Amino acid sequence: MKTVEKSLLKELYTHQNIHQNLSVSQLVEKILSRNEGSLTSTGAVCASTGTYTGRSPKDKFIVNDEVSKDFIDWGKVNQPIREEVFDLLYRKVIDYLNGKEEIYQFKGFAGADEKYRLPIQVISEYAWHNLFSRQLFIPPTEEELDNHQADFTVVSAPDFKADPAIDGTNSEAFILISFKKRIVLIGGTEYAGEIKKSIFSIMNYLLPQRNVLSMHCSANVGAEGDVALFFGLSGTGKTTLSADPYRRLIGDDEHGWSPNGVFNIEGGCYAKCINLSEEKEPQIFNAIRYGSVLENVILDSESRIPDYDDISLTENTRAAYPLENIDNIVIPSVAGHPNTIIFLTADASGTLPPISRLTKEQAMYHFLSGYTSKLAGTERGVTEPQATFSACFGSPFLPLAPSKYAEMLGEKIDMYESSVFLVNTGWTGGSYGKGNRMKLSYTRAMIHSALEGELNSVETVTDGIFGLEIPMHVPGVPDEVLIPKNTWDDKAAYQKAAESLALKFQKNFEKFTLASDKIKQAGPLYKG
Structure with a gap:
């Protein structure tokens, strides 16, 4: 990564109130105190993602530079964007986050096989995005956290809106991936699935280079x-x-x-909730408990019981929870x-x-x-x-x-x-x-x-x-x-x-x- 990029990230690392790898309880407290979500009857937190209730593929770009230009399958899926466009928008997002009272940092891994795992970090504006990242990816041990050096960084600033006329995006939302600088820049959308799928896209780029x-x-x-x-x-x-x-x-x-076998890239599940019931899908239903994150699920105003049949916000209602919430799993998530x-x-x-x-x-x-x-x-x-x-x-x-x-x-x-x-x-x-x-x-x-x-x-x-x-x-x-x-x-x-x-x-x-x-x-x- 270029020195200027390290310098910009360092500004965030030294932010007066950057919260690193908070516990589930601490994050739940932050989410509730900041009115980012509500507590459900099961102990999960429920957040709304606003305008964007799903991925925004037309707003996803990959930086076209000397690292990526000869490897990416350019087209409607992998839209190119110039490096200078990324740099200018990146500077704006860093300045924006530095002006926030609090930001959140999650350090962890993608990949359950230690030989092929990718050290990652997610820097987010929202506490609930930090909890989402903690539940979807693989959290480090205390020793691993002390020695953690991220190879890829996701910077998420949902409340920062791009100006397409100035910033070179298609809309106010943007998901920009730079394989050269090893940074994903997300803004304008509160949908947490963009964080998950950005890391998956990165692994789809890196793993084949290692015969995986x-x-x-x-x-x-x-x-x-x-x-x-x-x-x-x-x-x-x-x-x-x-x-x-x-x-x-x-x-x-x-x-x-x-060459060793199969391994899970994630440490959690991101399940659809539409028409979810204990009778039909007991594993998923019972996994949504304290520390889990619900997206766009309607709650009863008094009992706070989730109504999984209510699709008034979207049919794409979701739940994020760690694998440990499911019985009958493989730990660690590797096999032959x-x-x-x-x-x-x-x-x-x-x-x-x-x-x-x-x-x-x-x-x-x-x-x-x-x-x-x-x-x-x-x-x-x-x-x-x-x-x-x-x-x-x-x-x-x-x-x-x-x-x-x-x-x-x-x-x-x-x-x-x-x-x-x-x-x-x-x-x-x-x-x-x-x-x-x-x-x-x-x-x-x-x-x-x-x-x-x-x-x-x-x-x-x-x-x-x-x-x-x-x-x-x-x-x-x-x-x-x-x-x-x-x-x-x-x-x-x-x-x-x-x-x-x-x-x-x-x-x-x-x-x-x-x-x-x-x-x-x-x-x-x-x-x-």
């Missing part, structure tokens, strides 16, 4: 030490299906796959190499098989595709299901070209002989509105068989449109459910819907020009 595949997935481990990864976009069942009473949770969202990899999709067309076994090339194809269906009501303007593709199941957080991550996945599948399955938790017997959602009991039975290795040598049949190998028998699942066409009354309608989806896969894959011919040929057989 960074992944947007959940992970668990069985009694025999067998490890499973679950990839999937929102609504596919990733959290539900990776929470298994017979398996221990490694983590629910972000992981690295190193994955035996089984599950790609989850919720296909609203009702034409993808409920489970299929993938070759390495097919795994890379579907990893790059990252397909699911976005359902009506999930976003403004979405009135019917839409096919959605997100490279590597997390394209908004990938600084490098998606093919880089896919190549690493293929190499590791080969090296560690991992089995890969595509599981459709979406519709069967017809498309959305006509068919039915796949029974959860069937999906659990299929995943159980996959994890137990029962599907590695079972007889399969090749789907004529998608080229997928479908097991002909799965214990606990009716045979007719396994072949999508057999569940449709109108076979012609099935054919039309399947062919339409196949063409969408192919159209989406045209952008992956760096993919090998073998990977390109691993997609749907139907060519239109």
Whole structure:
């Protein structure tokens, strides 16, 4: 880092009232005394994020300089910004924070494997953002704190608003990443998820340089030490299906796959709260207790009981809590190499098989595709299901070209002989509105068989449109459910819907020009 940058940060370090690594109790007291949030009936604190109730991807930029220019996959996701623009805005934010009565500093780590962990610090304007960081990342021991030297710094100033005409941003909000200066600058937005995902973006840049595949997935481990990864976009069942009473949770969202095995990048969970209930998701429900942070959840004015069904502020209500709040976890959050990899999709067309076994090339194809269906009501303007593709199941957080991550996945599948399955938790017997959602009991039975290795040598049949190998028998699942066409009354309608989806896969894959011919040929057989 340049001397001028160290000097600017030093101004914050010597701030008269900079609070470093306060305890949970101290932070809760600060949050309440500063009116940043309210105490709930469970002892969690609840804060509102104002205008921004989710990430703001159009306001995220990466500084284009001599360090980043030849490595970043520039485009709509990774928008470039000039170094001098970053420097001027950075100076303004530092001056702004130095004028505050109090600021907060969290020092900790990203990465549960000590060999690959990243020492980080978060300097925040809000006490509740500091508590959020403490619960989401890995706090240091007293000895580690004494010797802690941050390799990356997040500076968060939500109440500082940028002026796009002067500061070169798209709006008042900004998320700027400088890999050269190893600083993330966040302003204009109170949404704490920007802090979490900024660190994930950084790890997605740094870890591949150390032969570690960074992944947007959940992970668990069985009694025999067998490890499973679950990839999937929102609504596919990733959290539900990776929470298994017979398996221990490694983590629910972000992981690295190193030569040593799998490790959690985080030390906590950032769970969606919409329609949360103890009956449906007891682990998450009971984890939200003292020290946890709720975002945009409505509380009863008298009892302070959270109403998880109230989405008057946003459907993206969230809870942040440490992994220790969940029973049946792995401590530390590290395990061996994955035996089984599950790609989850919720296909609203009702034409993808409920489970299929993938070759390495097919795994890379579907990893790059990252397909699911976005359902009506999930976003403004979405009135019917839409096919959605997100490279590597997390394209908004990938600084490098998606093919880089896919190549690493293929190499590791080969090296560690991992089995890969595509599981459709979406519709069967017809498309959305006509068919039915796949029974959860069937999906659990299929995943159980996959994890137990029962599907590695079972007889399969090749789907004529998608080229997928479908097991002909799965214990606990009716045979007719396994072949999508057999569940449709109108076979012609099935054919039309399947062919339409196949063409969408192919159209989406045209952008992956760096993919090998073998990977390109691993997609749907139907060519239109």
